[in-house]
Amino acid sequence: MSAVTFRIQPTGNLGNQMMQLMLGHSLRSQVPELDIVGYDMPLWSLKGGEEPVPRAKPVELRGHLIDIHGVASLVKAGLLRDMKLVGIGSRMANYLPPSAYQALFPAGRAEVERHGDDELLISVRGAEILGQCHPDYGPVPPAYYRQLARETGLRPVLFGQIEDDWYSRLLMEAMPDARVVRSQGVLADFERLRSARHVVTSVSSFAWLATWLSDAQTIHVPVLGLLNPAQRPDVDLLPLDDPRYRFYRFPVRRWNGQQEDVDGLSREAHYPLMTRDEVAALLRQAASSTRAERLEVAAKTVVKGLLGRLRG
Structure with a gap:
């Protein structure tokens, strides 16, 4: 498979930008050849490589209703090769376990007071x-x-x-x-x-x-x-x-x-x-209310990927 490019358009403050990069690494865990570019966080000594010239207009991933697993499936099917993240995708299903990001954002970069158990x-x-x-x-x-x-x-x-x-x-x-x-x-x-x-x-x-x-x-x-x-x-x-x-x-x-x-x-x-059951019920209700919107986002991503492939 040819190289796949995940372009990040930095959005918001440091926390949001870190979450954008986490999204890219979640996708790379499923698409090892993914090239992540566009990020720049000097506080973490992190900077993406030079952005390649796009083969076609990149498919934009917007907002929070981004399904990184669905995106990975489209990449594996050859429908997506060039993406631009202009959203954040703040959803637990998009993230790997916290341990997967410790090397990206290592602890101990600043000397601070440690707070006790009390x-x-x-x-x-x-x-x-x-x-x-x-x-x-x-x-x-x-x-x-x-x-x-x-x-x-x-x-x-x-x-x-x-x-x-x-x-x-x-x-x-x-x-x-x-x-x-x-x-x-x-x-x-x-x-x-x-x-x-x-x-x-x-x-x-x-x-x-x-x-x-x-x-x-x-x-x-x-x-x-x-x-x-x-x-x-x-x-x-x-x-x-x-x-x-x-x-x-x-x-x-x-x-x-x-x-x-x-x-x-x-x-x-x-x-x-x-209770955990109450939180789960709240999340189920939210999933139900966004179902149509999530399906629309997925459909648009597929269509844009197909058009990009034809143009490329």
Whole structure:
């Protein structure tokens, strides 16, 4: 079989770009001759080779509803030779086990404080998502963090994008006994999250990926915004079969950065721990709601591959 090219168009922040490269390596595990190009992540000393001139217009892989196994089948059938990833494909079925990516993103690239078994490291996402950035992001309610500190009995450590802003002040007022550790840079922050024994993710691909690649004992996930299949059925970042994970139910919430959204963060609420069966049901419902869209994406990929083959 002739060489097959997987072109990456870097999208979003570092976490998203890492997930794009992971997608390419998942495909390469099924298509060994795959040439992955276009990525550039100096923090990991990773850079793709020079992009070859395409034989025809590359077939674009968009959004999250990318079936990497279906793509591999089309490549093996000779229907796809040149692809361009302009999406992210954030779905558990697209990924190999975390161990498969450890060599790509090796631990220990930054010296950081290691948190003990008695601490709960809480990832704080703030900065641009506090405003009208994206309805599927937004800050996590402080009541959730207080609940986890109370239920686990661990000492809370607020960590990450803690600045001189209203959300940081709200968190510190709500959790006056929590230790506060501010961001120390992208790579150091990733390593700190990755090295923690007990960690709480924010609604963030960066925090999700750092904890998924970790050796953590427990990982607490708010099923909120982008991480809630009821809100984003095209995304699946809930590792159902991974015993480290604890999932907590949230209502569908679309964050607009308005005063009513900000006021809602101060309300007291309880976020129930979900059973594995409840999470599975949520994912099945999401799969059902996206079935027609997934079939349409697959059909378009086949047609574009056929046209590319005829033109090439």
